[in-house]
Structure formats: C-alpha cells, structure tokens
Amino acid sequence: MIQINNLSKRYDHSIILDNTSITLPSKGLICLLGASGSGKSTLLNMIAGFDSQYSGDITVWGTSISKLNADELCSYRRDHIGFIFQNYHLLSGYTVLENILLACELNPSSEEENEKNAKELLNKLGLSQKKDAKIENLSGGQKQRAAIARALIRNPHIVLADEPTGALDRSNSNDIMELLKGISKDRLVIVITHDQKICSFADNVIHIENGKMIANALDTQTDRTDNNGLSLNKAVKGSAFKRGLKNFNVHLTRYIAVSLAISIGILAFMLSLSSGNMMEKSISDFKDKNTAFNNGYIKGEDDGTVYELLNSDKRIKNVYYQYKITDVTLRLGNKTEVIAEKYPLPKATENMSYGVMPKAGEQEIALSPSLAKKFGNDIRNLLGKELTLKYGEKKYTLTISGIYNAGYDDFFVSSDIEQDFYKDRDGDKCYSISYDVKDFGDIVSVSQMLADNKIDSKTSAKEVGALQSTFNSLSRLFLIVSILILAIGLFISTVLLIKLQNSRYKEIGLLSALGFNKGTIGKMIVSENLLLSAMSAIFNAVLVGCTYFISRVVHLEILITPLQMLLSMFSTGVVVILISIIASYKLIRTEPAVALRK
Numbered sequence: 283m284i285q286i287n288n289l290s291k292r293y294d295h296s297i298i299l300d301n302t303s304i305t306l307p308s309k310g311l312i313c314l315l316g317a318s319g320s321g322k323s324t325l326l327n328m329i330a331g332f333d334s335q336y337s338g339d340i341t342v343w344g345t346s347i348s349k350l351n352a353d354e355l356c357s358y359r360r361d362h363i364g365f366i367f368q369n370y371h372l373l374s375g376y377t378v379l380e381n382i383l384l385a386c387e388l389n390p391s392s393e394e395e396n397e398k399n400a401k402e403l404l405n406k407l408g409l410s411q412k413k414d415a416k417i418e419n420l421s422g423g424q425k426q427r428a429a430i431a432r433a434l435i436r437n438p439h440i441v442l443a444d445e446p447t448g449a450l451d452r453s454n455s456n457d458i459m460e461l462l463k464g465i466s467k468d469r470l471v472i473v474i475t476h477d478q479k480i481c482s483f484a485d486n487v488i489h490i491e492n493g494k495m496i497a498n499a500l501d502t503q504t505d506r507t508d509n510n511g512l513s514l515n516k517a518v519k520g521s522a523f524k525r526g527l528k529n530f531n532v533h534l535t536r537y538i539a540v541s542l543a544i545s546i547g548i549l550a551f552m553l554s555l556s557s558g559n560m561m562e563k564s565i566s567d568f569k570d571k572n573t574a575f576n577n578g579y580i581k582g583e584d585d586g587t588v589y590e591l592l593n594s595d596k597r598i599k600n601v602y603y604q605y606k607i608t609d610v611t612l613r614l615g616n617k618t619e620v621i622a623e624k625y626p627l628p629k630a631t632e633n634m635s636y637g638v639m640p641k642a643g644e645q646e647i648a649l650s651p652s653l654a655k656k657f658g659n660d661i662r663n664l665l666g667k668e669l670t671l672k673y674g675e676k677k678y679t680l681t682i683s684g685i686y687n688a689g690y691d692d693f694f695v696s697s698d699i700e701q702d703f704y705k706d707r708d709g710d711k712c713y714s715i716s717y718d719v720k721d722f723g724d725i726v727s728v729s730q731m732l733a734d735n736k737i738d739s740k741t742s743a744k745e746v747g748a749l750q751s752t753f754n755s756l757s758r759l760f761l762i763v764s765i766l767i768l769a770i771g772l773f774i775s776t777v778l779l780i781k782l783q784n785s786r787y788k789e790i791g792l793l794s795a796l797g798f799n800k801g802t803i804g805k806m807i808v809s810e811n812l813l814l815s816a817m818s819a820i821f822n823a824v825l826v827g828c829t830y831f832i833s834r835v836v837h838l839e840i841l842i843t844p845l846q847m848l849l850s851m852f853s854t855g856v857v858v859i860l861i862s863i864i865a866s867y868k869l870i871r872t873e874p875a876v877a878l879r880k
C-alpha cells in the first residue's frame with residue numbers, strides 16, 4: 283500500500299502538487315490522467331524515488347521513502363520499482379539483451395540466471411528474435427517491449443509507466459496494455475496516459491487537477507497486512523570498471539577523435555620544444571666543422587690596452603700576442619719545404635676544404651692547398667699524416683688535421699704550439715693578438731663589445747649571429763604555430779567531450795533510476811576517463827614514434843629526447859584527465875530526475 287500524505291511540489295514559483303493525499307493499493311492497474319503539465323510525471327518520479335525534493339510524505343508498505351537517504355533510495359528503486367519511460371530510455375549501441383541485463387547488474391543472482399530470465403521474458407514479449415539486435419534498429423513497439431522487459435526483469439512490486447503507449451498505434455497500444463494488465467494481478471501498475479481508451483484497462487483512474495489527486499474510492503482494505511516495512515537491501519557492488527569499459531567501446535569513435543585531437547596538439551607543442559635540441563645539434567655541427575669557431579684575431583701593434591681589455595673580460599680566455607716568424611722548415615717523408623716568413627692570420631674566418639682546424643692539445647697542423655701540394659698530389663690523402671716542423675731550436679711532430687682555402691704557401695698550428703713559438707718574444711712589437719671566447723653564446727656579444735671600443739677583430743661572429751637569429755625566428759614561428767595547434771586540439775577535444783557527456787544525461791539518469799548509486803556512476807565515468815587518458819597517451823607515443831621515423835627517412839633534424847617523449851605521453855594523459863573531469867563534473871553531480879529530463 284502506498285500512502286501519499288499532504289504532498290506538495292513546486293518548481294520555482296509554480297505549485298505543481300498542492301497539499302494532496304491519496305492511498306494506493308498494492309495490486310491492480312491505475313491510470314493517471316490529467317492535462318499536460320498537471321504534474322503526472324512529477325508524481326510518478328516522486329513515487330519512484332527519483333525526486334525527493336518535496337514536502338509531505340510518501341510511505342510505501344509502511345516505510346517513508348521521503349526520509350530515505352540517497353543510497354537507500356537507490357536500493358528502493360533497484361529492488362521495488364520497475365519504471366517504463368515515455369521515451370523508452372534504452373541505450374543505443376547496446377543490444378536488446380544488454381539493455382535488459384543492465385537492470386540486473388546490481389542483482390546478487392548469477393549472470394547465467396539473469397540471462398535465462400531475460401530470455402524467458404523476451405520470449406513472452408515476442409522479442410526473442412531480436413535479443414542480439416542493436417536497440418537503435420528496433421521499431422517503436424519493439425523498443426517499448428524491450429523497455430517493459432527491462433522494467434520487469436527484477437520482478438518489481440511496483441511498475442510505473444510514463445505514457446507507455448504514447449508513440450504506438452492502437453494495436454500495439456492494446457498489446458502493451460494487455461501485458462501490463464496481466465502483470466498487475468500481483469503488483470501495482472500505475473500508467474500515465476492521455477488516452478481515455480487506455481483507461482478501459484484500468485481498475486482505477488486518478489485525475490490530477492489543480493494540484494490535487496482525485497480518484498473514486500480505491501480499495502486498499504485488502505492489503506493492510508503489507509505495511510510491515512520495505513526491505514532495503516544493501517547496495518550490491520556493480521563492476522564500475524566493466525561498465526566503463528563497455529561504455530568506452532560504445533563511444534569509441536568519439537573517444538578516438540578526442541584522443542587524436544589532443545595527441546596531435548601535444549605532439550606539435552613537443553616538437554616546438556625540440557627546436558631547442560635542433561639548435562644544439564646545429565651548433566655542435568657548426569663547432570665540428572669550424573673548430574676555430576671561438577677564436578678571435580685583432581691585427582696591429584698594441585701598447586697593452588687591448589691586451590688588458592681582453593684579459594679583464596670574464597667571457598674571454600687564452601689571450602696572447604702573435605708575431606711574425608721566419609725560416610720554418612716542414613718535412614713530410616723525404617720532402618722538405620721552408621717557409622721564409624710566416625705571418626699570423628685569423629683562424630675563425632678561414633674556410634676549410636678538407637678536415638678541420640688544429641685543436642689545442644692535439645699536436646695538429648692545417649696546410650694551405652699550395653703548400654700541401656708540395657708534399658703530395660692528392661692533398662686529401664695527407665689528412666692524418668705526420669709532419670715534422672722545425673722553428674729555430676724547436677722541433678714538433680704534428681698531424682695534418684685539415685686543408686684550408688688560401689692561395690699561398692701557409693699553415694696554421696694550434697694555439698698551444700703557436701704560443702710556444704713566441705716564448706722568447708717579450709718586448710718585440712706584436713703583429714696581432716689572438717684570444718678565445720669561452721662560450722658559444724658569447725661570441726656575438728664579445729665582437730660587439732670590441733666594435734664598441736673601436737677594435738676590429740676577425741671572428742666567426744657573423745656566422746654565429748646568423749645561425750642564432752635564424753633559429754630564434756624559426757623557434758618563435760614554430761612555437762606560435764604549435765601553441766595554435768595545441769589550442770585547437772584542446773578546443774576540439776573539450777567540445778567533443780562536453781558534447782559527448784551532455785548526450786549522456788539520460789544514460790546516467792537511467793542508471794540511477796535502475797539503482798546505481800552516485801559512487802558507482804562516478805567510478806564508471808572515472809574508469810572511462812582513465813581509459814581515454816591511456817588511449818590518448820598511447821596515440822601520442824605512436825605519433826611521436828611515426829614523426830621520429832619519418833624525420834629519419836626524410837633526413838629532418840627533429841630531435842625528441844626519450845625524456846621529452848615520456849613527458850609528452852604523461853602530459854597527454856594528464857590533460858585528458860583534466861578535460862574529462864571538467865566535462866563530466868556536472869554529469870556526475872546531476873540528480874536522476876533532472877538527468878532524465880535533460
């Protein structure tokens with residue numbers, strides 16, 4: 283027996299039900315009639331325990347459901363209520379059988395037993411042929427039967443049907459009503475309808491008019507004994523992850539689109555960060571080719587001023603005066619050449635034909651092509667060969683490290699050997715000054731400082747400056763484009779996720795109506811979000827891998843370090859989780875009645 287006492291319901295300022303009372307029997311078919319907007323669905327929602335925002339009291343078999351907490355209401359809905367929705371509320375992407383079994387997921391009985399019951403019910407309803415058909419491929423009448431099967435599968439004591447025949451033709455309507463009439467023999471069935479002909483099936487009719495429930499005398503005498511209290515079993519744990527996985531499969535296409543959009547955005551962003559790596563690679567290539575890249579050369583005599591200026595600058599090291607030297611003998615194999623006069627020359631601006639400039643500490647020498655030819659016709663073959671250099675009393679064994687472009691007989695040795703040449707020249711007039719810049723990044727600024735002091739130095743500052751400015755502009759451009767791609771990716775995926783979640787209010791409302799509590803629904807959505815995040819991270823890894831592979835094939839210097847790869851995957855996962863939390867926050871918090879109305 284259901285006792286409704288002094289029930290009032292208002293939405294904002296409009297009163298829907300106005301301090302109205304009625305007692306309903308435990309068995310029989312009751313039709314609920316009333317004008318559109320009179321509050322029929324509102325009343326049904328309150329009896330079903332979807333909506334508990336009202337004043338007054340609803341007592342079902344001696345238990346006031348108005349006083350139940352959210353979890354108890356879930357148990358009540360799950361164990362006692364079968365609800366047939368006006369618009370079926372069946373889940374697309376799921377089969378007929380899966381839709382029906384959804385109501386059994388929180389059932390303690392075994393999966394086999396539930397499936398057996400579902401199949402028997404489908405048989406009775408003439409839907410056994412369609413059990414494996416996707417719900418969206420069914421006709422209106424078939425959908426309504428599937429919805430009835432879902433409402434009956436747990437053999438509820440109260441069946442509430444909101445216009446179950448609204449979308450059906452007369453013959454289908456009659457079939458459905460016959461069915462509901464049949465099951466009302468041992469339970470209470472309340473049917474909302476606008477159709478007077480449907481009322482001919484009813485044992486009683488309740489009218490809702492001006493916020494009041496009006497009925498002919500209802501026979502409730504026979505079920506006084508049923509008022510011993512509702513049995514409210516503890517919530518049975520459903521596998522939120524299993525449900526999340528199933529949902530993930532159903533919405534897979536949209537989830538793939540979201541994952542791709544985010545992964546591409548983050549990949550673009552990571553690539554722009556990798557432009558720093560490209561810069562470093564180009565600098566190291568430049569250094570390999572031009573080993574005298576940090577050397578500076580200032581021609582002319584000095585009274586100590588320039589020397590002091592260079593030595594006092596922390597960015598500069600290895601400052602020394604250079605002098606003209608004479609009578610240098612070079613010997614390779616059985617060939618000897620004498621250089622009568624050798625003037626110091628700038629190293630950083632020399633172009634190398636083969637090999638590299640001599641490096642300090644390596645005992646190396648570079649020759650001009652005309653000098654090299656005197657030791658062998660194939661000058662390239664000379665690289666790596668050992669040569670003896672004699673200057674005064676000094677004798678050195680040096681390896682030929684390179685051949686540089688010059689039209690006369692000349693050579694370069696590394697700064698340490700060169701300084702050794704000049705050991706006893708203190709007091710002589712210098713020809714030039716040599717210095718090294720410690721850091722690559724300071725080459726341009728040191729040249730600028732010397733220019734500001736009206737000192738003309740020969741360095742690789744122009745090349746280095748050009749390299750840096752090209753890279754700076756490229757990196758800036760790359761960063762802007764990648765931020766744009768990232769923003770577009772984030773925007774698209776957020777919109778897709780919000781749209782997807784908005785389309786799911788009915789599904790969440792339905793689960794709630796079937797007795798899934800907020801915690802389980804929340805866990806289900808979180809599981810989906812985690813799966814989406816994992817999928818996006820994997821997509822991102824695959825995209826990074828493909829980009830890396832393509833860059834190798836087409837010889838593009840795109841460098842992504844393993845750490846950046848991990849970071850890219852990790853940030854993709856985190857971004858997806860954040861967006862999904864934002865997109866599903868409202869969804870998880872929405873009350874079932876509100877969710878079902880959306």
Ligand SMILES: Nc1ncnc2c1ncn2[C@@H]1O[C@H](COP(=O)(O)OP(=O)(O)OP(=O)(O)O)[C@@H](O)[C@H]1O
Nearest residue numbers: 293298316317318319320321322323324325876879
């Ligand atoms: N969540 C809500 N917020 C505000 N107003 C609401 C809400 N739900 C229902 N209403 C209003 O309450 C009134 C009763 O709605 P209800 O759906 O119960 O009517 P009904 O009798 O079932 O109508 P119909 O026969 O057209 O389905 C309507 O005016 C409706 O606009």
